[in-house]
Structures are given as C-alpha cells and as structure tokens.
Amino acid sequence: MVMAADSQFHVLAVDDSLIDRKLIERLLKTSSYQVTTVDSGSKALEFLGLIQEHQPTNFKSSSNSSFSSPNNHHQEVEVNLIITDYCMPGMTGFDLLKKVKESTSLRNIPVVIMSSENVPSRINRCLEEGAEEFFLKPVRLCDVNKLKPHMMKTKVKEDQNREEGEEESRTETELKLVQEEEGEIEFEMMSKKRKGGTEEEEEEGLEEEMRRRRRRYNNNGVATAI
Amino acid sequence: MEVGLMQRQWVDYTKSLFLEDFLDSQFIELQKLQDEGNPDFIVEVVSLFFEDSERLLNDLTAAFDQPDVDFQKVDGHVHQLKGSSSSIGAQRVKNVCIAMRSFCEEQNIDGCLRCLQQLKQETCLVKNKLENLFRMEQQIVAAGGSIPSTELIF
Numbered sequence: 001m002v003m004a005a006d007s008q009f010h011v012l013a014v015d016d017s018l019i020d021r022k023l024i025e026r027l028l029k030t031s032s033y034q035v036t037t038v039d040s041g042s043k044a045l046e047f048l049g050l051i052q053e054h055q056p057t058n059f060k061s062s063s064n065s066s067f068s069s070p071n072n073h074h075q076e077v078e079v080n081l082i083i084t085d086y087c088m089p090g091m092t093g094f095d096l097l098k099k100v101k102e103s104t105s106l107r108n109i110p111v112v113i114m115s116s117e118n119v120p121s122r123i124n125r126c127l128e129e130g131a132e133e134f135f136l137k138p139v140r141l142c143d144v145n146k147l148k149p150h151m152m153k154t155k156v157k158e159d160q161n162r163e164e165g166e167e168e169s170r171t172e173t174e175l176k177l178v179q180e181e182e183g184e185i186e187f188e189m190m191s192k193k194r195k196g197g198t199e200e201e202e203e204e205g206l207e208e209e210m211r212r213r214r215r216r217y218n219n220n221g222v223a224t225a226i
Numbered sequence: 227m228e229v230g231l232m233q234r235q236w237v238d239y240t241k242s243l244f245l246e247d248f249l250d251s252q253f254i255e256l257q258k259l260q261d262e263g264n265p266d267f268i269v270e271v272v273s274l275f276f277e278d279s280e281r282l283l284n285d286l287t288a289a290f291d292q293p294d295v296d297f298q299k300v301d302g303h304v305h306q307l308k309g310s311s312s313s314i315g316a317q318r319v320k321n322v323c324i325a326m327r328s329f330c331e332e333q334n335i336d337g338c339l340r341c342l343q344q345l346k347q348e349t350c351l352v353k354n355k356l357e358n359l360f361r362m363e364q365q366i367v368a369a370g371g372s373i374p375s376t377e378l379i380f
Binding site for chain 1: 258312
C-alpha cells in the first residue's frame, strides 16, 4: 500500500463561514488531500449527487475534474470524506450527516463534524448518528491527522463493494476482511514517524464513545505522509 | 536598519502581542499553514476577519438601534464573530464575544452595549497591531531577511 499518494483522497468540506472554509481548505491541502469546499449542506448534497440541482453552482475544487450536474443518485465525483460544520443556517451539519447516512449510495462516506461549541449531548448525537469524529473548532493540524484511518477504511469497503458489484450492508465476512485490512494499515502507519502527535488534546465533556474512538485510532491517526 | 535588529524587534513585538493576549496559540497554527506555496495565507485570512467583523459590528449596532432588541439575532451575530475571532486567534475579541453572549442570554441590554463598545475597541486595536506586525515582516523581507518562526520564540 502506497501511503505517499494522499492526493488520491478527496475531502468535501462544508462550512458557511468563509474564514473557516479557507482554514479547513489549507489544513487539508497541507496534508496533501484534494479538497472541495461548499458553503451549505444543500450544496454538499448537490455535489454528492443526492439532490437535483436547480441552478448551476460553482464548486471551489482543487481538482481539475469538471463537475457535471448529476441527475440521479449516483456519485459523479468520488468523495472519500465529508467534514462539515455543525451550526449552519438552513441545513445543519447534523441534518447533512443524517441525509448521508440514510442514502444507500453515500452512507459509506465517513462524516466528521466540527463545532465551536463543546456540548456533550450534541457530540453524542452526532456520533450515534454515525459521525466518525467530532472536532472542536478551530480545527488544527493534529485533528486533521486523525482523518486518514477513516478514509482508509472506506477505500477498503469500496474495493469490496466493487468486487461484489453491489452496495450492501456488510456481512460478517466483509467485516472480518476490513478488520484484517485495518490491522495491516495500523502496522504500516505505526512504523512511520509520529508527526504532530504531541498536541493530543483531551477536550472536556466528551463521553466514553469519543474516548473509545480516540484510543482506537491513537496509533495510526497521527501518521501523515506529505 | 540592519536585518538582525529588525528581526529582534519583530520577535519582541510578536511576544508582546501574545503576552497582552491580543493573540493566542491559534495564530501560531495559522503560521504553520503558511509556506512558500502560500506566502500570503495569514494576511488573506486576517483581512477576511476584518471585513467580516466590520459587517457584524455594523449589524450589531443596527440591532441595538431597534426599539425591540432581537436578542436571538444579536446572539447569532456574536456567535459568528466569536467563531471568526477564535479562528484567527484574536483572543481579546473572542473573550468579549463570550461575555456578550451571556449578557444576551440574560437579555441585559446595558451589558450587551458595554460589550459592543469593547468589541469595537478590541477589533480596532488588534487590527492596528496586526498591521504593524505585517509591516515589520514586509520590511524584513524587503531587506533580504526571513521571518523568524514564532514557535521558536517561546
């Protein structure tokens, strides 16, 4: 597995604040990801091809791939992870998360929620609804370093889905395969030099679920190839 | 002026901005994201912050000119300003926002107005401070020097 080619990962960043879009875009690009930013949840769904677009929207994308208007539920541009602000006018990040997880074509895309407010009930609600991580804003490099394992997991899933030719819920065999694959990834990543791992912050008010996730990705979440 | 002296002055000035709480560690995070490929990242983000804060302060002033203050709307504006100030590390602005939001919750108009006045002052102050800092950086670069790393001066 080649770890250096991170630009193969495409992240869709959703935030209504222009400053925060600039910031998250820079953070992700510094980590060598391909980034598309949109300013609302509905534009995110439009980009993902989940809703019909009414007016052409210009998406700010670092990729050269042209975004053609999708008219079905099929994703035109591959997105490996969605990172979204929680508090946005209209569709919130939580609404977006639910829409993604309810969609059979999108539910495998990992979703990460960002919020400036440390509200434990909100954090739990997002994690219960299937969010992979909850970052407190302002998001820092040490947070972005935690994204990779989630994307690796999806890649594995996608490969399996492609083999089976159909997107269905994971069977036990698939789960086992994913776990084996994760083990491999972890091993590879652990052998990389730790980077940015010193600022591991323990935010107050995070429940056990969050800590469990942290621990799970503690070793491989910090390896970033640039 | 000699480059070494300009660099020392820059270091002292930067230190004072952190010691006087104008800036916090988030500003160092921004510096980590600025590189040869993006030499103007901080100036860009900081400019966006000042455009944003000017708009929000005008909206807030207008909100308190109404006979019936819409505290929900006020809270929304302050929430935005709190977010953008914390994103650039403008700590004193952020702290006033936090105070103003609790006055908002109490629907305390006097408290809110005092905070609004402070927000105007603090935004103006940090703007001047950052403009000075950027000017010093331009002079160092123009003289052929490089900007020291903020992480190393603490």
